[in-house]
Amino acid sequence: MASGKCSNCGGQLPLPEAGQPFLKCHFCGQVVPLAPPPPRPPPPSRERPPAGVGGPPPIVGRRRASSPLSSLASILFALFIVFATAGAGILRSLHHVVKNVSGVGTLVTSAPEVLYWDSSWAPYPARINGDAIEDLVGRVEIQHPESGNSQVFIDGFDGATLNRLWAAGPFGDSSDTRGLEFAVAGSRAIVTDSRSIGHILDVTNGNEVARVNLSDRAKSICASPGSGAKSEVWIEVSDEQNVLVDLTAATSKKAPRPVYCGSDHYSIEDIECHVGLFERPEATCKGVEPSFHAPGFRGERMLSDGEATVVVGTKSPGSQVPMAVGYDPKSKHVLWQRTIPQGDLASVKDGLGLTDLASGVLVSQVELTSGLFHLCALDAKSGSPLWQTEVPRSKDGSAARTMKITQTRVYLPHWTYLDVLDARSGRVIGTIGK
Numbered sequence: 001m002a003s004g005k006c007s008n009c010g011g012q013l014p015l016p017e018a019g020q021p022f023l024k025c026h027f028c029g030q031v032v033p034l035a036p037p038p039p040r041p042p043p044p045s046r047e048r049p050p051a052g053v054g055g056p057p058p059i060v061g062r063r064r065a066s067s068p069l070s071s072l073a074s075i076l077f078a079l080f081i082v083f084a085t086a087g088a089g090i091l092r093s094l095h096h097v098v099k100n101v102s103g104v105g106t107l108v109t110s111a112p113e114v115l116y117w118d119s120s121w122a123p124y125p126a127r128i129n130g131d132a133i134e135d136l137v138g139r140v141e142i143q144h145p146e147s148g149n150s151q152v153f154i155d156g157f158d159g160a161t162l163n164r165l166w167a168a169g170p171f172g173d174s175s176d177t178r179g180l181e182f183a184v185a186g187s188r189a190i191v192t193d194s195r196s197i198g199h200i201l202d203v204t205n206g207n208e209v210a211r212v213n214l215s216d217r218a219k220s221i222c223a224s225p226g227s228g229a230k231s232e233v234w235i236e237v238s239d240e241q242n243v244l245v246d247l248t249a250a251t252s253k254k255a256p257r258p259v260y261c262g263s264d265h266y267s268i269e270d271i272e273c274h275v276g277l278f279e280r281p282e283a284t285c286k287g288v289e290p291s292f293h294a295p296g297f298r299g300e301r302m303l304s305d306g307e308a309t310v311v312v313g314t315k316s317p318g319s320q321v322p323m324a325v326g327y328d329p330k331s332k333h334v335l336w337q338r339t340i341p342q343g344d345l346a347s348v349k350d351g352l353g354l355t356d357l358a359s360g361v362l363v364s365q366v367e368l369t370s371g372l373f374h375l376c377a378l379d380a381k382s383g384s385p386l387w388q389t390e391v392p393r394s395k396d397g398s399a400a401r402t403m404k405i406t407q408t409r410v411y412l413p414h415w416t417y418l419d420v421l422d423a424r425s426g427r428v429i430g431t432i433g434k
Contacts, residue, residue: 114143115164116416117433118152122404123411123418124184124223126156126203128166133159134408137184137203138418140433141174142167150174154182154191156206159409162420162430166206168199179217179238185224186231188247192218198235200247210250215241222261234258272301280402283357288313294325294334302327303357308380310362312355315339320350324362326383336383340376341366343388358405361386361423365403365412371395375412377426387426392419 123138136157143150151170158165171180171193182191188209189201198212216239224232231247234255244255257264262284269287272278278285278301288299288311298316302309309327314320326335340355340362341348347368355364362378373394377386391400397415404411409429410421417433 114145114434115140115432116143117413117418119398119413119415119417120401122402122413123157124189125404125406125409126184126189127187128156128204129158130204131160134406135159135165136411136420137189138432139182142170152177152180154189154201154206156203157432162432168201168206168208171199181218181221181235183221183223183233185233185247188231190221190233190245190247192221192235198245198252200250212245212250212252214243214252215239222258224258225260234261276401278354281356282403282405289329289332291332292327294337297323297325297337299325300352302329303355303362304329305357305359305380308357308360310357310378310380312340312352312362312364314350314352320352321345321348322352322355322364322366324355324364324378324383326381335381338378338383338385340364340378341374341388342376342385354400354403356403356405359407359423361405361410363403363405363410365391365400367399373399373414375410375421375426377410377423386424389421389426389428392428392431393417 118139118141121139123136125134126137128135128137136159138155138157140153140155141150142153150173152172152174153167153169154171155164155168156166157163168189168191171191176194179192179194179196182189184203187203189203190212191199191201192214193199194217196214196217198214198218199208200210200212201207202209214235214237216237218235219238220236222234222236224230224234233245233247234242234257235245235252236242236257241254242257243252244258245252267287270285272287273281273285281303283303283305286302286304288302292299292302292311294311296315296318298313299311300313302311304310309329311325311327313323313325315323322340323338324340325337327333328335339345340352341364347370349367349369351367353365353367353373355362357363357380360380362380364376366374366376368374371394373391374388375391376388378384379386391412391414394414396417400412400414402413405423408423410423410426412419412421417431419431420429421427422429
């Protein structure tokens, strides 16, 4: 405890309050007991002078005889205090009970559970409860502070309240996630595990409705686009026996990589689209065309959502302020050009951060010299700035490495959180995770 660091994740622990028996890490939920205070020394003895030598006269008291009934009442009262205290402790330790848990596993809540978001995964939008607000399905880890163990679950969340509606799993321990992939297509989700089994779930309640067996562990998974009645995913299998799975019929057949999954072979011009922060963009990503030119700008990659194309990069020559250029690949014309961050550019760190394009909105994660991160949004067709919002708790842990942009929401997973923002205003709707 002298270091003030969490022994589990290394995060900074909060300062203890008076009389507090333990500290709780805000990052991973680890409970760290505080050292008990040293025992108080006994009070100095005050010897009573002997009776008759300058002291008080001797006091002779008679002990009152206790009846059997009073002894029994004392015993019953003591037992009541013991059981009441123990019961209160048990009630304090119980957490909320998940109302609907699928048959693939059982969620036990004998101790307060800590839910945190797996930041390597953006959520899948889904329709769970039938209202007009977009819901979501994502990968989380449930940590039990007493045991220090964490398990991987696939959970469904209400889009309006961000409350958890169901939990499916566990699908293994966080220390071993070999073969663990998941996707949502239409009204079904599929989760693959280390035993090469694909668990098909109903997204409305998380119940497992069917299984498919793979020839080996899944390597990657890709969901069919669109919201049609057909729920279809393509699974890349480790032994190259790749399959196309119909989630509604629970059938699979060998199939090559479909067009909607993108190619796993790319040229040297496209290498920027497949490294680091940019390996899984929502937009179609290509290298910058040789014929492209914009003054004072160095393009790094070209993003397209089917309706608009934007080349993103940095100012050049000079300080590497993140910039974006609207581009028409057919006419080869530059449509607009502007810096991505808004406001004081001197407070922005050099270099282009995580950037993606979907539904006509270009969103970029910008790091400031203060250590904070902002999300900046531009209209992809006009280049007009839409909003700029500080990422909540952006100084905690690591920055986001992926995001999901839809018509109504921007989902940003970072550290142990998933921040949910309004795609048109940048308003922070809420956060999932601890």
